[in-house]
Amino acid sequence: MLRDAAVLIDGDHIAWVGPRGDVAAHHAAPLQEIEIDGVLFPGFIDCHTHGVFGAPRLDDHERRALGVDYKAIAAAGGGILQSVHDVRRRPEVELASLTRSRLAALLKGGATTIEVKSGYGLELEAELKQLRVVRQLAGELSATLIPTFLGAHEVPPEYRGKRAEYVRLVCEEMIPAVARERLARCCDVFCEPGVFSAAESRQILTAAARYGLALKLHADELEGSGGAELAVELGALSADHLAAISDTGIRALAGSSTVAVLLPGTMIFLGKRSQAPARRLIEAGAAVALATDFNPGTSPTLSLPLVMALGVSQLGLRHAEAVTAVTINAAAALGLAADRGQIAPGCVADLVVAAVDDWREVAYWMGAGVVSAVWTAGSACPA
């Protein structure tokens, strides 16, 4: 914590940070000075979103509130496949327009770097369409967007009873096509009993690694299935969700550089009464990140500060751990820790101002717009 500090920005990078009185000794050229009132944070990093979708799933929300279970919701036309049907038929231009305003809201809440997954296409063209939307918006929005291919989000209806064929399609057609067009940096799989098994996840991620994609894994969300251990074994950047992680999984993460990405907003939105064992992960030595999991079915959450407050209240994080979880640890979960997630020389000049007196307030006021200004790559974002 520096009080009365200054940050020197040179172009799109941070050149120096230190006591305000020492600025003069660290620059030669004339300065453009901007006074900040409040607390300056590194730009927040939302390292897990499913940000490209069509309509919100409002019926699912109410059905779940009334106690209808997952299978009955799917049978009624809801669940992931509702979003898949929507994304498949919706024109790319419409998807881009809907996604633009949603990612802009995340940016306004301080998310200067946002990971965005595909996974509502589940067929080659629709998956590519989602990733092209991300590429287009990366050129339009001030935030840095990190695209992740998640063709293995669910087995699509046309492959029911032919799982192996779908896995082959993902490995042999989708991953090569995504890599060829350079449409994704990472590949993710939903590893969960009833979705993709650990063996299928290994097969898909192994194929992705051959094509140079970094790896991530939806692991141990609702039931444990050794997902965390698999993520570590494969050298994945992150294992995400982890509400049902085992002791073995905790030990595996603790002994690795794979980041534990926790998503408390999802458990709250789903009405669950449990959360991932964040303190046990931290005390074992794992790196913990937080993210919104922004998606239309289980987490229509557009605010990292809200997720940070839930991190403290629901996961038992210290305020400092909540800040680390959306900055340097979240950067590591995207392979970006070399130059993001800190206010330090050489880092990209992504900065967030919270209009608060005490830095801890950023993870305290729930539902308040505490972020008052955002810079990306050295430039102020429009309010």
Place this chain on the structure above:
Amino acid sequence: MLRDAAVLIDGDHIAWVGPRGDVAAHHAAPLQEIEIDGVLFPGFIDCHTHGVFGAPRLDDHERRALGVDYKAIAAAGGGILQSVHDVRRRPEVELASLTRSRLAALLKGGATTIEVKSGYGLELEAELKQLRVVRQLAGELSATLIPTFLGAHEVPPEYRGKRAEYVRLVCEEMIPAVARERLARCCDVFCEPGVFSAAESRQILTAAARYGLALKLHADELEGSGGAELAVELGALSADHLAAISDTGIRALAGSSTVAVLLPGTMIFLGKRSQAPARRLIEAGAAVALATDFNPGTSPTLSLPLVMALGVSQLGLRHAEAVTAVTINAAAALGLAADRGQIAPGCVADLVVAAVDDWREVAYWMGAGVVSAVWTAGSACPA
């Protein structure tokens, strides 16, 4: 639900609402027309806040996250008494300034009517100071503020071991002084084992009723103590919290006009794994309202739309029930149902616009600023 509708406002009241095509038949004078894009709701009503306080209780938040219990937090100088100490010594002008910006944030989130309790004074002058802040801000802010006297929020340290004396002070000095200066509309008591017993609560509320104050009760929050039944017996406007309400309490509320005010944000911020039995209350026939419980220790929540989303996800409300819970039912919890909480002729022209396509989205996007415009008494509030 009206689509393509119009609302006619005459001065500070709603004169007519109906299909847009029928406007011409319902007015004579020239109109000033304002086009709305989105969904128009009655102004939201936050019927339970402790909005006048000094510093946020950040240490309590982290201590609780790390598993420190209520008593140990109090022993370390936290808890309600930290806010009491703060409010007692803080100048009225400072309290007004802090409260102004916080209530303005609630208003921006759509709360056009806000109940504000005292209860961090616990001595005559400091209680009056809090209520005078509310009166001052009622004249400055566009929101309607409803002041509630909560001198029986806790037994202050100087009356430890002399509870009966404090109860007598509340009944015989504070309530008469508050009534004389017309500083409160309602009187509330924190009825909970270890705070004020049902007998003490009855004594205080009975005194308040003699002075013409409407009654409210913090009831059955952490442990059941017959609070809901007492609220009904005394004809209180509302019984609030209710996470530990008994079946008898549910039946009592269902057979009465006392509103059940539920506060799901508090349980989330406290890291609790349970919530009030909202569906059982509704199905029994009770009227359910939602509120932020905005306060520095257990619910620094500045957004009614977030509370509505938690109402659906955590309490099992339908979207329509969540809307009712912050409009007409919340109006009833303040004795204001005659002219607030609806878009209807004769009602105060308090209106909220949500920039959404489907009205249910107001209780869906978590942490998003869905409210795009607010009117109070027929006038637009500054953005």
